[in-house]
Structures are given as C-alpha cells and as structure tokens.
Amino acid sequence: MLLTDWSRPVGGTGRWQRGGSSCRPTTTTAEQPLVLPTITVADVRRVGLPPSTAGLQPAGGDVVLNVPVNVYVQSAQVTRDVQVLGFPVTIRATPESFTWTFGDGGSLGPTTDPGAPYPAMSTTHTYTRPGTYPVTLTTTYSAEFSVAGLPFEPVDGTVDVASPTATLTAHAGTTVLTR
Template sequence: MEADAAGVEFPGFTLADLQRLPLPAGEPALEPGNGYVLINVPANVYADAEPVELATDVVGFPVQVRATPARYSWAFGDGAVLGPTEDPGAPYPDLRVTHIYTAPGRYDVVLTTHYSGEYSVAGGPWLPVEGEAEVVSPPVPVEALAARSALVSGAAPS
C-alpha cells in the first residue's frame, strides 16, 4: 500500500470514487436522425462514447483515472430495454442495435454508458477499479408514426 511522506497510507480507489468523477454521458444516436421513426420498422441506435482520463486527489494523493466505455444499456420509452451489451451499435448501414416500435406515440430514448476504470497513484502502476460506473444520457425524443401505402393508377408525380 502506498504511503505519503507523513506515513499516511493510501486508502484505495473504489467504485464510489469513480462514480463521483465527472464522467461524460455517452451520446445516443437514433436513425433516421430526423426525430421520427415508422412503427414496425427497425430504428437504428448507437452510442458515441470515448475513453477519458481524469486527475483527482484522494486524501492528498494524486490519482490519475482512466475510464473506458465498456457496456451500454438502452431504454426505448415504450417499456422495452436492451442491455447491457458490449456493442455500442454503429451508423447505417450497420444495423447492429435496433428497436422496433409497435405503436404510434412520442417516446424518450435513454442511453446508460457503463464505464470500467483503472487508477494510478502518484505515477504508480495502473490498477483496476472493481465494478462499473454508470452515466445516464439526457433523453432523446422520438415520435413513432404509422404509415399506410396505397396503390394508385398512373405515374408517380415528380
């Protein structure tokens, strides 16, 4: 265990310490990106989250912390949830994480980013933090619309 010049021992760095840091919320993206989706058609979702390195102080010890997005959870506002999953999803055409709304309405999509962490005390070795810190994004509103098709005679208008 590390000790400072006065003989004070470093108490360790816990999940609660990691959770108190200003970890950024992942950015949820929903495609199509116009705020509307069609019911019964898969809507593509993906997370944009990057690793961060932060400096902090624990009882006088300088601590560097690395937080890495490890998993993602989605709440789609209609009662459906997905995750946590290691796959952040991807922009179209890679439809790796999707959701199908089955009823018209306005919904809020919420992403929770789960960070794994490591810490280094006074330039020492990197040590793991047990557990994952969770950061919830602001909700992204989406409106699910019902569409109908109709056969018409003649050429489509241009």
C-alpha cells in the same frame, strides 16, 4: 546524534587525536510504511464521468412503425487527474456496456456492441404502436487508478451514467412508390 571516536597514539602517551566520526540515531524507531490512497467506485462517481452521446436514425425524432430504428453510441475512454491526500492520482474509465430503453416496454442490453451509423444496423428497435416515446441510454463504465505514476489498479464495481433522454414519435405510414 553525532558520535566522535577519539583514540590515543600508539604507546598510550601523548595527545588525543581524532580517529573518525559517524552519525547514529539516539533512539531506534520502526520505519512507518508509506500509505497510498485507494480509489473506490464512490470516488469515481464523485469525480464524474460524461454521458455517452446517443445516435438515433432516422434523425429528427420521427420514425415509421414497423421499420427498425438504428441506435448507436459515441463513447470513449475517459481520464481524470486528481489529487488525493497530496498524491497525484489518474483515474481511467472505460465504457464496458450500454443499455437502451425505448419507452414502449422494449429494451436492448446491456450490450458491449455500441452499434454504428447506417448502414451497420447492428443495434435496432422497431416500434409497433403509434405514440411518443422517451429513449434512454445508460453507459456502464469500469475504472482503474494509478497513484503517482505507479501501475494501474482496478476499482471494484462499475459506474452507470445516463445520457439525456431523447424523444421519438412513431407514426403509422403507407408505402408509396414514386418515380
């Protein structure tokens, strides 16, 4: 509502003159706080995270009994930009640990060591019985989110993402020296 302040000239006689104006609300209301969205681990699952790439050496799916198989992960931080309740939200997910299952009852992890290609050999598994085995890798991600460019906040919980299963066949072999 626009309120106008009118005043009389000095001495109280004469014409009215405008003295000034100001804007004032007709009612007083409490200001509503701005509510920003919060991202949960279920939201991160819905947005989707990529599986890590599993590396197996020797390549090709055939391994020799009692010789370590080198396993390693190629994985990186993932960023997803989404809209939530009209706000721009950035979700940042970081691989925290890796769990391998080798199909023969053996497993490795969870471990924070992603391993590396040969000659690193820091993450290995040795088959002791001939057979064909499914090898699975599960990556555990932690996540954080930022609403409208504000500082990142952590998401409670973690998200596990399974990579496609690889198959290895373990063969008995004989060592032969050649020249």
